[in-house]
Amino acid sequence: MTPAVxxxxxxxxxxxxTLWSELDLQIAPGxxxxxxxxxxxxxxxxLQVLLGLLPLSAGTVRVQGEQPRRGTSTxxxxxxxxxxxxxxxxxxxxxxxxxxDGHRWGxxxxxxxRRRDQVHEALAQVDALDYSDAPVGSLSGGEQQRLRVAxxxxxDPQLLLADxxxxxxxxxxxxxxxxxxxxxxxxxxxxVVFVTHELNPVLPVVDRxxxxxxxxxxxxxxxxxxxxxxxxxxxxxxxxxxxxxxxILVVGAEEAPVHCEVHREDGAGELRSTAGAx
Amino acid sequence: MSTLDLLAETFVQQALIAGAVxxxxxxxxxxxxxGRGMAFAVHGTAELSFAGGAGALLLxxxxxxxxxxxxxxxxxxxxxxxxxxxxHERDSVIGxxxxxxxxxxxxxxxxxxxxxxxxxxxxxxxIVGVDTGDLISLAVTGVVVxxxxxxxxxxxxFASLDPTMAAARGVPVRALSIxxxxxxxxTTALGxxxxxxxxxxxxxxxxxxxxARLTASPLFATVLAVxxxxxxxxxxxxLSLAPGLPISPFVAGIAFVTYLICRLIGSLRTRRRASRTTxxxxxxxxxxxxxxxxxxxxxxxxx
Numbered sequence: 081m082t083p084a085v086x087x088x089x090x091x092x093x094x095x096x097x098t099l100w101s102e103l104d105l106q107i108a109p110g111x112x113x114x115x116x117x118x119x120x121x122x123x124x125x126x127l128q129v130l131l132g133l134l135p136l137s138a139g140t141v142r143v144q145g146e147q148p149r150r151g152t153s154t155x156x157x158x159x160x161x162x163x164x165x166x167x168x169x170x171x172x173x174x175x176x177x178x179x180x181d182g183h184r185w186g187x188x189x190x191x192x193x194r195r196r197d198q199v200h201e202a203l204a205q206v207d208a209l210d211y212s213d214a215p216v217g218s219l220s221g222g223e224q225q226r227l228r229v230a231x232x233x234x235x236d237p238q239l240l241l242a243d244x245x246x247x248x249x250x251x252x253x254x255x256x257x258x259x260x261x262x263x264x265x266x267x268x269x270x271x272v273v274f275v276t277h278e279l280n281p282v283l284p285v286v287d288r289x290x291x292x293x294x295x296x297x298x299x300x301x302x303x304x305x306x307x308x309x310x311x312x313x314x315x316x317x318x319x320x321x322x323x324x325x326x327x328i329l330v331v332g333a334e335e336a337p338v339h340c341e342v343h344r345e346d347g348a349g350e351l352r353s354t355a356g357a358x
Numbered sequence: 359m360s361t362l363d364l365l366a367e368t369f370v371q372q373a374l375i376a377g378a379v380x381x382x383x384x385x386x387x388x389x390x391x392x393g394r395g396m397a398f399a400v401h402g403t404a405e406l407s408f409a410g411g412a413g414a415l416l417l418x419x420x421x422x423x424x425x426x427x428x429x430x431x432x433x434x435x436x437x438x439x440x441x442x443x444x445x446h447e448r449d450s451v452i453g454x455x456x457x458x459x460x461x462x463x464x465x466x467x468x469x470x471x472x473x474x475x476x477x478x479x480x481x482x483x484x485i486v487g488v489d490t491g492d493l494i495s496l497a498v499t500g501v502v503v504x505x506x507x508x509x510x511x512x513x514x515x516f517a518s519l520d521p522t523m524a525a526a527r528g529v530p531v532r533a534l535s536i537x538x539x540x541x542x543x544x545t546t547a548l549g550x551x552x553x554x555x556x557x558x559x560x561x562x563x564x565x566x567x568x569x570a571r572l573t574a575s576p577l578f579a580t581v582l583a584v585x586x587x588x589x590x591x592x593x594x595x596x597l598s599l600a601p602g603l604p605i606s607p608f609v610a611g612i613a614f615v616t617y618l619i620c621r622l623i624g625s626l627r628t629r630r631r632a633s634r635t636t637x638x639x640x641x642x643x644x645x646x647x648x649x650x651x652x653x654x655x656x657x658x659x660x661x
Contacts, residue, residue: 131526150528157526169393170519171574182516183527187508215574231523 082145084109084239084271085130089139092125098295099125101138105290105299109238110269112262114282114302117292118333123275126292127241130273131157144238151183153235156270158228158242158261166217172227173199173212179231202234203227206260222253229260240264242274246281254281261285279306280327302328364599369488376488377591377605379500380552381561383545385584386507388566389576390538394518397563399438399539402452403546406459407431408555410547411480412466420472423480424495427550431543434459439539463555483554483606492551499544506541514538515576553591557606561587564613571617571624586616 083106091101099122107113115123128134129141132148141147144154156179164170170178176199181188203212206226211219216227225245232240240261246254262285265272274282279289279302289305291298293314298305306328311319319332364370391400410430414422434455441448463480488496507514516524517531518538525531542562549558565586569579594609 132528133526157523159522159526162522164520167570168519169389169570169574169576169579174574174576175520178512178516178520179523179527182512182520182524183529184512185509186512188512217574 081109083107083142084111084144085273086142086145087139090129090136090141091138092122092129092134093137094125098137100292100295100297103139103297107239107271107273109271110265112265112272112274112282112285112287113290114279114286114288115273115275115290115292116277116279117297118294121292121294123292124243127157127243127273127275130239130241131155153180154238156232156235156237156240158232158240158245160244160247163221164216164224168215168217170216171213172208172216172219172223172230173203175216175227176202176212176230176234180234198234198236202230205233205264206230221249222256225249225253225257226260229257233264236268237270240270240272242272242276244275244277246276246278251281258282258285283326283328306330361596361600365596370595370599372488372490372493373595374592376493376496376552377595378588379496380545380548381587381591382584383500383503384549384561385565385587386504386580387542387545388562388583388587389569389579390514390518391542391562392566392570393515394538396438396542397559398449398452399435400542400546400562401559402438402456402459403431403435403543404550404555404558405456405463406434407543407547407550408480409459409463409466411550412463412470415472415480416466416470421491424492424547424551427480428544428547430459431547431550432540433543435539435543435546436536439536479554480550481554481556482604483552483557488552496548499548503541503545506537510534510537519576553606553609554604557610560606560610560613561591564610564617565590568613568617568620571620586613590616 085105085107087103087105090103090105092099105113115126117123125134129136130143130148132143132150132152143152148155164175177195180195180198180202200209203209206229208223208226208230211223216224219227228245232242242261245257245261249257258281261272261274264270274286276282279286283302286302288300289298289302291305291311291314294316296314298310298314304310306321308319308321311321311330311333315333317332319330322329322331391397407427407430410433411423411427413430414426418426437455438448438452441451467480513524513529514534514537516527517529517534521531546558546562549561553561566579566583568586569582572582573579590609590613593612594605597608597612598605
């Protein structure tokens with residue numbers, strides 16, 4: 081079976097800085113991989129590579145056995161939770177529809193019925209049909225994020241990329257998003273690459289973890305990666321990993337000196353989380 | 359002459375055709391302008407278009423006004439387009455260029471010694487002066503704008519309303535921003551010659567803003583904006599005939615009344631919807647703003 085993602089000897093440089101190198105990673109269909117690490121460690125950049133927006137500096141990348149292309153419908157994307165402008169002139173179903181063919185050129189007059197069915201199905205998958213005709217700006221943060229999930233699924237993706245989709249959501253809404261994504265990969269065999277600051281909300285569903293710190297990384301199951309020895313080596317400082325009631329707590333990584341001056345490179349999306357890192 | 363007699367005149371019919379084409383373009387672009395929050399950029403473009411037209415009038419005579427207006431509008435639209443969507447300094451840059459352009463225009467006009475109707479027309483419009491040559495340039499612009507929209511409408515809508523996601527899907531957000539600015543510049547330049555620089559907003563913004571009060575569907579909003587713009591322009595021209603006044607106050611007046619009515623209907627509907635759902639049925643039904651305020655207050659747990 082073709083792996084959903086195949087990185088070999090992958091390296092990414094931004095200017096003089098190497099974000100990561102010699103990264104080998106195969107992700108099987110239906111696998112759920114969480115990408116962890118401090119700001120500026122190249123998590124978002126990894127997604128950009130998989131989206132075909134950035135070329136690797138060295139090595140190869142394959143998505144469904146092919147070179148990543150911009151705007152392929154086999155790859156879905158969930159952006160960081162960010163409230164839509166209250167006056168955005170779109171209904172829920174329009175937002176989802178843009179995820180389906182918003183990147184296509186031409187008048188798009190053909191296949192209206194099929195398009196409507198696809199949008200309907202995506203809305204149904206996330207239980208968002210009730211408010212699909214309401215202006216998106218009038219919806220709550222949780223409802224908007226459901227629409228984002230529907231928007232990422234409407235193209236029937238084989239690979240789903242999520243960039244901190246839980247940020248600024250409360251625990252109940254975090255659980256909803258994780259459940260929706262988990263259901264999708266179980267029912268449709270969609271591989272998931274889930275960038276997150278926090279492992280615990282996805283811990284029950286995650287298969288493997290890619291932990292990136294300042295060019296160093298570990299790949300493996302949560303039990304393999306999340307050990308005091310591993311993280312101390314990644315952060316190059318004393319880090320303790322504690323397991324409390326099924327949750328994994330990392331103590332000491334906050335003070336690690338890896339955050340300096342690098343967070344800007346990952347784009348504005350990660351800026352808001354730097355306050356927590358200081 | 360009565361309004362009916364005047365409607366039989368060729369110059370009036372040409373004015374109506376010109377107005378109809380302009381309203382169509384304005385109605386098509388308006389929802390995107392409103393969605394992108396570019397109302398002030400339209401005003402700035404109109405003033406620079408006025409300066410371009412006035413400069414061309416001074417240097418090359420009345421026949422060159424259209425070209426001057428077009429060059430001025432497209433040049434400044436390129437600058438605004440390059441500033442992008444998120445630029446916080448966009449408004450101040452527009453303010454700087456707008457006032458400079460207006461100053462230039464006033465200078466050109468005071469140096470011009472020809473017919474004063476030519477001067478006044480650029481500010482408040484002179485649709486009765488539309489001749490066959492103008493109609494041809496209007497038609498060409500119309501075909502180009504509609505042609506570009508037919509090819510690029512979906513990515514343009516995506517990039518305008520959901521830029522983060524559009525960029526992730528490989529939509530060339532920046533290039534589209536510039537392309538849209540050029541379309542807007544060309545349409546504005548035509549508007550400047552017909553309804554005048556001061557009132558272009560009444561066609562490019564008001565109908566779309568009115569439509570946005572009634573619907574959140576992009577397609578329906580565009581259809582409504584075209585209808586509202588057509589009613590304002592064609593109605594304005596017809597109403598202005600008998601009193602022999604400039605068309606712009608009538609156009610602006612009709613557009614404004616349309617907006618008021620749509621706003622009223624919109625707020626009545628919102629209130630009715632709110633009263634239906636006073637008891638939230640889902641625990642999720644808290645508003646976005648209060649929720650994000652809570653989130654930012656709570657300490658961020660870290661993995």
